Amino acid sequence: MSQIDSELIARINVLAKKKKEGTLTSEESIEQQELRAIYIKEFRKGFKSQLTSIKVVDPEGNDVTPEKLKQEKEKNKLS
Structure with missing residues (x-):
């Protein structure tokens, strides 16, 4: 992944919204940390x-x- 994937950003935003609403599960919280x-x-x-x-x-x-x-x-250049 050389550029930041739009799907990645979309999923991060969905999880951020769920966290703000207070409906984020512990599994989703772990996923959110990994995606970030x-x-x-x-x-x-x-x-x-x-x-x-x-x-x-x-x-x-x-x-x-x-x-x-x-x-x-x-x-x-050498890499």
Whole structure:
């Protein structure tokens, strides 16, 4: 799953609504925790991917991308 699935979000929202209404079962509570963990993992993965694709350029057109970011890009290319 490279992107956050719309079905995942829909199910999280259904469970959140049930929790708000006070009708969430213990099994659904466990499912909700698991789905939220998946969501957070995928969100972080996508966010990291966005950050590593950024190139920072100063007004003169020089690449001033931080070394740490350049190293992370190289690391991802090798993976």
